[in-house]
Amino acid sequence: MARIEPRILKGFRDYLPGQMIPRERMLDTVKRVFERYGFAPLATPALEYSEILLGKYGEEGEKLLYRFRDNGDRDVSLRYDLTVPLARVIGQYGELDKPLKRYQIAPVWRAEKPARGRFREFVQCDIDIVGVESMLADAECVLVGCDVLEALGVSRFEIRINNRKILDALMATLGVEQHERKMAILRSVDKLPKIGEAAVRQLLVEQDGLSAASAETVCRFVAATDREALGAVRELVGDHRAGQAGLEELGQLLSVIDAAGRTSEVKLDLSIARGLDYYTGTIYETFLLDLPDFGSVMSGGRYDTLMQMFSGQSHPAVGISLGVDRLFAGLSELGLVREEASATQVLIALFDDGDLFVGDSLAYALRVAGELRRAGIATELPLAAGKLKKQFKYADRRAIPFVVIAGPDERAAELVTVKDLRHGSQESIPRAEL
């Protein structure tokens, strides 16, 4: 067999155990919070008919699809997010009981230009609530988000909210009505935290064709933050009907947030626009205050019309999506992740007296290991018998805190000797008390 160079595709990553152990722990924490709110898991395939995904992500997004013909010449694509597959599910299984509160944690694929922190395969972690019009649902997504971050040890964060209907009212005052043009302007506004106001203003004029005065109006409007922003909104909205609805929704959403005691973590921010086509109401982004340039780690919003494309029926829906890899990188920068070479707690030292497979040493060590494992303690046996010194070195390298010695003397007395490698202490105890 010829040797093949072991290499990975650009924009893709391997996660070795040192990173995966804390990453899995993070995801377990996240799942536990979701489940406490009554969200249930749901899974969809990685591959979909391309027509299911097309027309949902805008022109820019669509170019990033991993789209190909399968062995049966079907036009298929790897999923781009978890929201559109959910919309398909809702359309396909009319019998699904609503409200549906589901979570899904799964990889998605986008053929982006690889860059620092930008990958072609990354894990999304979404919760969505389908079948609820009330702002209680929008608020629940925000509250789950707050609880998730706190459960992960993040104390300083801000979820910034806005409402597309208010941005619609803004578009109306600018005389912009065509959907594609609106979306282009929103995508420009969405770049504000990344490229700054001057560059956004330039984009609005040169790329999106707004007058200098209109670009000024946009920038001034979206600069208003939090409570004072409500005044700016009320003034702008006037008698624009969608705008009025958006204002009322924002008010209700904020009242639930306040009632739940999350006033200081949740702020109104009129510059939040989100690039995706399908949002219709509330939109959110989340920032880590101790990493101001880090970008959003959790975002989402309400999309009341997306489901209609598949079901013919209207299903109100709202959701929030956690950027798992980005958040994990953030937690690392904040010192909230401990890399671990191993999660093993005990190594059982093995005595190789002659033929390992014949003597009684192995049987005794296996019995002790079995008992520890049944008690839920992560326990390893050295898999290549060798000198005790080598075994201790292994435990040391993996930061395994305890070595249990179950040699011939111990076996005879039904004892084990426990060595605590961190404190250098040691103790012999009856096996039954281990």
Added chain:
Amino acid sequence: MARIEPRILKGFRDYLPGQMIPRERMLDTVKRVFERYGFAPLATPALEYSEILLGKYGEEGEKLLYRFRDNGDRDVSLRYDLTVPLARVIGQYGELDKPLKRYQIAPVWRAEKPARGRFREFVQCDIDIVGVESMLADAECVLVGCDVLEALGVSRFEIRINNRKILDALMATLGVEQHERKMAILRSVDKLPKIGEAAVRQLLVEQDGLSAASAETVCRFVAATDREALGAVRELVGDHRAGQAGLEELGQLLSVIDAAGRTSEVKLDLSIARGLDYYTGTIYETFLLDLPDFGSVMSGGRYDTLMQMFSGQSHPAVGISLGVDRLFAGLSELGLVREEASATQVLIALFDDGDLFVGDSLAYALRVAGELRRAGIATELPLAAGKLKKQFKYADRRAIPFVVIAGPDERAAELVTVKDLRHGSQESIPRAEL
């Protein structure tokens, strides 16, 4: 927007919450067992360069790859299993500490002809030990397998083991030396439990070109089971060197299994062959004794040369793979899976006195919900306020066992009323004692 028919690709599946809740619980149990043995998680991408995967699965397997050209015209494929990507990782990261004990639970894709129980996307759940020559590693994989099945509630199962080196000795007595021909014969033998002895004999003669006498030798040899099989092996092996090594390995493996008290669950079965090219020693298959026609739910073996293709260096390796979907189907048939509409334990009834977003009811309900959730209790608020009766119906439909009433009277007295829907009882208690 035009309506799109919501449909899923043939051979792919959605998992709705009713199935996903017990499925996730099953995977959590499996992971816990892996971790107790000191296995650590590792993740690789879904997409690999095709050259990484080609030449590993035999001609039949290779045809099933989802292979295409990506946007950068690279020849890429969706992973076919988790073993070859692991071999790439070992070759690529020379610094990885050995022995490496890793687990990975992830989907794989094979463009099989869809059939009952056969899918194009399915989740594999693998453990592998890299860097250990000793049969202790092969035994550990078997022991983990036994513990996994027991932890899932399966009491009657059998792991059947064999060794490729012994099958090599068999091939030598038949005068078959060419690798592709050996593999073809092994694949025919591997079909024994599915198609029966007569059909296998026919395949061996008509497809694989063995004489009737040779086909008879094969069938007689592989029919010997468990302890008496060792006699048949010893007789066959004679002075065939690889065969002798295989016999010694089998003996050591069985001695560890016996020492660990798993004699009755682990049997020698010379008809176990496995279809994949890369096995070099121990091979396993696992059967549920109460579902005799169900096929293997967990299989694997030793593959000491696969790593060499990527690293240039020899790395002994052994692993076992759990067929998650198949096992889940088996557990369902055995009545060991409880479908659940929801994992929620408490629904908090919501009083809609006038404007929900203005009164104090919501704030009180949110406070109670927050306290329950922080105590780890899965708690829902009804997201569309409505009559109490409707809320109770919702709890009933989802089999939520408790409804907590936190209405105006309760609020005034800092009480809550807890209704147990299964026993029809109810009790008012101070909020602090909830």
